[in-house]
Amino acid sequence: KDSNQCTLSPHQEAELVRYIKELTKRRLPPTRSIIRNFASKLATKDVSES
Numbered sequence: 001k002d003s004n005q006c007t008l009s010p011h012q013e014a015e016l017v018r019y020i021k022e023l024t025k026r027r028l029p030p031t032r033s034i035i036r037n038f039a040s041k042l043a044t045k046d047v048s049e050s
Contacts, residue, residue, distance in 0.1 A: 012042040 008016065019038050023030045 007043045008039060012039075015042055 016035070016039055020030050020035065023034070
């Protein structure tokens with residue numbers, strides 16, 4: 001990855017993975033928009049779809 005494309009730190013990425021796993025465990029399929037919204041909150045800025 002280009003360093004300009006890294007929006008989340010490794011810690012934030014791990015938090016996002018935990019969130020996705022929790023949604024899956026609750027049988028709530030994580031949509032792109034749910035993931036993007038949570039990632040944006042973690043990054044404190046908008047996250048693109050790529």
